[in-house]
Every structure is written in C-alpha cells, then in structure tokens.
Amino acid sequence: MTTRSGGARRIAGRAGHAAILVFFVTFLAFPFYWMLITTFKTTQDLHDINNNPYLFHDAPTLDHLRVLFSDTMFLQWISNTMLVGLAVVIITLVLAVPAGYALARMKGPWAQTLGIGIFLTYLVPPTILFIPFSRIIADLGLQDSLWSLVLVYPSFTVPFCTWLLMGFFMAIPRDLEDAAMVDGLSRFGAFFKVVMPISLAGMLTAVIFAFTLVMQEFVYGVTFITSSASYTIGVGVPTFLVRGDVYFWGSMMGACLIASVPIAIIYNMFVDRFVAGFTMGAVK
Amino acid sequence: MATVEARQLVKAFEEVRAVDGIDLMAREGEFLVLLGPSGCGKTTLMRMIAGLEQPTAGDIVIDGRAVTDLPPRVRNVAMVFQSYALYPHLTVERNISFPLRAVGMSKEDIRKKVDWAADMFGIRRFLNRKPRQLSGGERQRVALARAVVREPAVFLLDEPLSNLDAKLRNSARDELKSFQRSLGTTTIYVTHDQAEAMGLGDRIAVLNHGRVAQIGTPQDIYLRPSDTFVATFIGSPPMNLIEDGDTWFGFRPEALVPAAQVPEAAVRVPLRIKRVEYLGAEQLIYGTVEGRGGDAAAIARIPANLDIGVGAGEVCDFALSRHDVQRFDRNSGRRIAEATS
Numbered sequence: 001m002t003t004r005s006g007g008a009r010r011i012a013g014r015a016g017h018a019a020i021l022v023f024f025v026t027f028l029a030f031p032f033y034w035m036l037i038t039t040f041k042t043t044q045d046l047h048d049i050n051n052n053p054y055l056f057h058d059a060p061t062l063d064h065l066r067v068l069f070s071d072t073m074f075l076q077w078i079s080n081t082m083l084v085g086l087a088v089v090i091i092t093l094v095l096a097v098p099a100g101y102a103l104a105r106m107k108g109p110w111a112q113t114l115g116i117g118i119f120l121t122y123l124v125p126p127t128i129l130f131i132p133f134s135r136i137i138a139d140l141g142l143q144d145s146l147w148s149l150v151l152v153y154p155s156f157t158v159p160f161c162t163w164l165l166m167g168f169f170m171a172i173p174r175d176l177e178d179a180a181m182v183d184g185l186s187r188f189g190a191f192f193k194v195v196m197p198i199s200l201a202g203m204l205t206a207v208i209f210a211f212t213l214v215m216q217e218f219v220y221g222v223t224f225i226t227s228s229a230s231y232t233i234g235v236g237v238p239t240f241l242v243r244g245d246v247y248f249w250g251s252m253m254g255a256c257l258i259a260s261v262p263i264a265i266i267y268n269m270f271v272d273r274f275v276a277g278f279t280m281g282a283v284k
Numbered sequence: 285m286a287t288v289e290a291r292q293l294v295k296a297f298e299e300v301r302a303v304d305g306i307d308l309m310a311r312e313g314e315f316l317v318l319l320g321p322s323g324c325g326k327t328t329l330m331r332m333i334a335g336l337e338q339p340t341a342g343d344i345v346i347d348g349r350a351v352t353d354l355p356p357r358v359r360n361v362a363m364v365f366q367s368y369a370l371y372p373h374l375t376v377e378r379n380i381s382f383p384l385r386a387v388g389m390s391k392e393d394i395r396k397k398v399d400w401a402a403d404m405f406g407i408r409r410f411l412n413r414k415p416r417q418l419s420g421g422e423r424q425r426v427a428l429a430r431a432v433v434r435e436p437a438v439f440l441l442d443e444p445l446s447n448l449d450a451k452l453r454n455s456a457r458d459e460l461k462s463f464q465r466s467l468g469t470t471t472i473y474v475t476h477d478q479a480e481a482m483g484l485g486d487r488i489a490v491l492n493h494g495r496v497a498q499i500g501t502p503q504d505i506y507l508r509p510s511d512t513f514v515a516t517f518i519g520s521p522p523m524n525l526i527e528d529g530d531t532w533f534g535f536r537p538e539a540l541v542p543a544a545q546v547p548e549a550a551v552r553v554p555l556r557i558k559r560v561e562y563l564g565a566e567q568l569i570y571g572t573v574e575g576r577g578g579d580a581a582a583i584a585r586i587p588a589n590l591d592i593g594v595g596a597g598e599v600c601d602f603a604l605s606r607h608d609v610q611r612f613d614r615n616s617g618r619r620i621a622e623a624t625s
Contacts, residue, residue: 173367178356178365182363183382194371
C-alpha cells in the first residue's frame with residue numbers, strides 16, 4: 001500500500017513538475033510564435049476576427065517582409081542601431097566596470113548607499129530628462145546626429161550596468177585577488193588576469209543589457225533624430241509602420257522578430273551558465 | 285630560506301588595534317605557528333607579512349631587508365589561504381604555474397617545475413581539471429603545490445586544514461610537516477587549533493588581543509605557560525586554577541591523581557566529585573576542591589581503567605606532585621617563577 005501510494009505521489013510530483021515547465025515554456029515562447037505567425041500571415045487573414053488567430057487560414061505570404069525591406073529603411077536602421085549600440089556598450093563598459101569594481105570592494109557604510117544612489121539615477125525617466133538633454137544636444141550641435149544618442153544613452157546604461165557589475169564583482173572572493181597579488185601580480189594585474197576572466201559572465205550580461213536598452217529606447221531617439229535615415233530600430237519601426245490608424249502588423253512583427261531573435265540566442269548561449277555559480281571551486 | 289621579523293608591529297582598524305605592538309622572529313627554516321582565539325590578530329599579522337595589509341606602525345623584515353613598503357609580489361613569499369583561493373577559471377596546471385607565468389619563466393622551466401610540484405603532492409593526474417572538479421583535500425594539495433612551485437623564501441599558511449574533514453586533517457597535517465621538513469623553507473602557520481599547533485610547530489607564538497602572550501616550543505607553552513591566558517587556552521581541558529591568597533594555584537588535569545595511587549602525597553587535594561565523564565581511554569572527573577569556597581572547580585584526567593571507587597557528591601582524595609604546581613599572580617595573571625626548594 002505504502003509503495004503504491006508512494007509511486008502515485010512520485011508520478012503526481014513529476015506531472016506537476018512537467019506542468020510547471022510546460023506553462024513557463026509556453027509563456028516564454030508565445031511572443032516569438034505570435035511574431036512569427038503574424039509576420040507571414042496575409043493582412044486579410046490577420047484582420048478576420050472569425051479566424052483562429054493561432055493558425056494560418058490563407059497561405060503564408062512574404063509581403064510583409066518585402067514591405068519592411070523595400071519600402072522602409074529597415075537595414076539602415078539596423079546598422080544605425082548596431083553602431084550606436086556598439087559605441088554605447090564600449091562607453092558603458094569603460095565606465096561601469098571600474099565603477100562597479102570600486103563599489104564592490106569599497107568598505108564602510110558609504111559603499112552600499114552610493115551603489116543604491118547610482119542605481120536610483122537609472123530610474124529617472126527619459127520623459128523628464130529629454131528636455132534638459134535636448135538643450136545640451138542643441139548646444140553641442142548634435143541635433144539629428146547618431147552621436148547625440150551615443151552621448152545620451154550612457155546616462156541610463158552606465159548606472160544600470162554599474163549596479164549589475166557590482167553584484168558580480170561582490171560575488172568574487174577577495175582571497176582570489178590577494179592570492180594573485182602574492183603570486184606576483186600588481187593590483188591591476190590581479191584585476192585583469194583574475195577578476196576580469198572570472199566575471200566574464202557578468203560583463204557579457206552587462207553588454208547584452210546595455211545593447212537591449214539601446215535597441216528598445218524610443219523617447220530620446222524620436223526627440224533628437226529627425227531624418228529617417230538616422231533612426232534606430234526602436235524609433236523607425238513604430239514611426240514608419242504605424243500610419244495614422246493603419247498598423248502594418250505583419251511588417252512590424254517581422255521587424256521585432258528579426259531584432260529580437262539574435263539577442264535571444266546570444267542570451268541563451270551565455271546566460272545559462274552564468275547563473276550556475278561560475279566561481280564554484282575557487283574557495284572552500 | 286629566510287628569517288621573518290615583525291618589529292613593533294601595529295595595525296589599527298579604526299578604533300580596534302588588531303595587532304598591538306608585536307615583536308616576533310621566525311628563524312631560518314623554522315615552522316612557527318601563530319596560535320590564538322579568533323580576533324587575536326593572527327591572520328592580520330600574517331597578511332601584513334604577506335604585504336596584503338599595510339601596518340599602521342612598525343616594520344616587517346624578511347631576510348634582513350625591510351619590506352614594509354613593498355607590494356606582496358616582490359616579497360618572495362607564498363601564501364596558502366584558508367579558502368585555498370584557487371583560480372576557478374584556470375586548470376590545475378595553470379593554477380600551479382600562475383606564479384611562474386607572472387614572472388615570465390620559460391615554457392620548459394614551467395613544465396619541469398609544475399611536474400615537480402604536482403608529483404610532490406600526488407596531483408599529476410588532476411592537472412587538466414578545473415578546481416570545481418576536485419574534492420576538498422585535492423584542492424588543498426593544489427593550493428600547496430601553487431605555493432611550493434616557485435620555491436619562495438617563506439611560506440605563509442592561513443588555517444589551510446580547517447576546511448578538511450577530521451579524518452583527512454590528521455594525514456594532511458602529517459604530510460604538511462614532512463614536506464616542510466624536506467624543503468626546509470621558513471614557514472609561518474596560523475591556526476586556532478591547539479592540537480595542530482602542538483603537532484606542527486617548532487615553536488608556537490600564542491597571541492591574545494593583538495599581542496604575543498608567549499612564544500616558545502610546544503613543551504614550553506604547555507608546561508610553563510607565561511600567564512593564566514596561555515595556561516587556560518592551551519590544553520583540553522585547560523589548566524585548573526584555584527584561588528590561593530594573592531596567587532592562582534595552577535595544575536594540569538592529568539597531574540591530579542587519586543591519592544591512593546601515589547606513595548607519598550606531596551600536595552593533597554580533596555575533591556568533591558560532581559560528575560564523571562567517560563572518554564574511552566580516559567575519564568574526566570569534574571569536582572570542586574573542598575575547603576576553598578564553592579567555585580574552586582577542578583578537573584582531573586585519569587586513565588579510564590582506574591576505579592576511584594567514589595560516586596558523585598562524595599569526596600575523594602587526590603594528590604599532586606610539587607613540581608606540577610604552577611603559580612600565577614592574581615592581579616596580572618603572570619607566572620611567578622618557581623620558588624627554589
């Protein structure tokens with residue numbers, strides 16, 4: 001009796017486990033499925049409310065992608081986004097890595113407060129900041145230039161990534177740096193040869209986050225950039241594919257899919273093992 | 285091989301003086317143990333010797349050269365951390381060769397040295413693994429190999445055995461001692477475990493509140509403690525201290541034997557027995573000394589097969605031989621030199 005009820009419990013446990021997994025997989029995969037199917041549906045199929053929205057009723061079409069690539073400057077926007085993203089990521093790393101490391105290693109009550117203070121600046125919304133920023137951009141003569149975005153975006157990527165990296169650096173045992181210094185390195189040497197390689201995971205995470213923040217940014221992009229050739233994806237897509245009350249759903253979803261899939265793949269490739277305690281085996 | 289000296293060394297963290305004026309010298313090839321309770325400053329002292337901590341005052345002298353203002357990397361010391369501090373992103377081979385690469389040694393020399401160090405600790409088959417794939421004992425050996433590989437002037441070991449389980453600890457202690465003997469490298473070893481200190485140290489420096497309470501051979505420390513702190517810190521159970529006028533009257537638990545066992549008793553100690561603890565090979569008799577007030581507690585350690593024939597609550601006559609008695613000043617706690625008899 002006991003073994004049978006034990007077995008039943010085990011099966012119920014497994015079923016519950018599977019159900020939770022299925023729920024989350026569906027929950028996370030659904031947006032991608034939605035983008036994918038909408039990209040290839042005919043507009044007629046999309047707008048017919050009697051159709052099951054999860055399935056194709058008409059044959060799949062490439063029309064939306066054709067609109068996206070030939071009627072808009074989508075490729076130009078991608079390259080603008082890459083350019084701005086790359087520049088912002090570099091600036092962010094150069095500032096946030098040393099800042100995060102310093103905050104992680106600083107002693108005393110100030111360190112924590114300062115860390116929180118820096119993070120709080122990330123929470124100031126662009127809708128408040130874009131007015132003073134536009135003054136500065138105008139004074140610098142950077143209106144309608146991608147450089148304006150390169151200048152402004154670090155205002156939120158730096159605090160965010162500093163905070164993020166601080167956490168990663170804090171997780172690295174101090175003993176490792178001490179060991180490296182006794183083993184013949186300077187403090188900088190210990191940072192570059194030991195701390196940096198160990199926190200590679202953290203830095204990649206910071207890179208991905210910074211890049212994603214740049215890609216999705218809208219307010220600054222639409223304020224500082226006026227010519228469509230200088231738009232980033234986040235601005236170009238909604239500006240060009242929403243004409244009054246006409247939404248080019250298929251093309252928009254196609255644009256979103258193309259922009260998000262590479263990021264999702266990179267994220268899955270690296271972030272996975274970041275979580276699994278990269279420093280395991282260093283101490284204890 | 286080198287001597288290591290601390291001269292008038294002070295380290296203050298805000299108000300706390302972790303190290304409060306320490307003068308100490310490790311002789312050439314010596315195994316010196318820094319022993320003390322947690323917070324006594326032993327780790328801080330070691331970190332200052334390594335150069336990881338800057339002294340507030342005083343000097344560190346290695347081999348006659350003041351290194352106080354030099355960074356760790358030029359002091360030619362190797363340190364084994366309590367946590368082992370293996371580099372998690374590097375293989376065992378790269379971990380061991382890390383100090384050699386840092387000074388830019390040639391590839392063949394590195395290989396020879398790594399093989400030599402790995403053989404010494406029997407870890408050659410792990411060379412391609414990462415630290416996380418090793419057990420605690422194996423990690424400890426890698427940490428030791430990394431310390432040994434560049435043949436430093438001084439080894440600094442910060443409780444390297446405390447993360448091992450009890451069984452492994454004994455064999456590791458044995459190995460540690462024999463490799464130190466064979467290399468003959470001056471070694472400073474921090475621990476709070478007196479058994480480790482006794483077993484390993486050529487000399488032991490007992491630290492308390494940032495000062496050296498006593499420095500001497502294990503025998504010195506155990507048989508002739510310089511004050512009541514050392515007397516009660518060393519030995520398990522610690523030395524019995526009984527109030528006696530202006531002095532403390534001290535004796536080790538094993539010095540106390542049933543009076544029936546000694547032909548002519550020197551010092552009689554009538555003990556009212558509270559409790560008997562049986563420990564296999566021996567037994568501990570907890571009691572209070574009669575006629576000394578209520579709190580004159582004493583413990584006797586006698587062989588387990590010795591039947592004292594008296595139960596709890598009763599009084600049993602114990603005796604001490606005169607040379608087992610030590611006296612300490614009641615106010616300062618300092619040892620009073622033996623009276624010439």
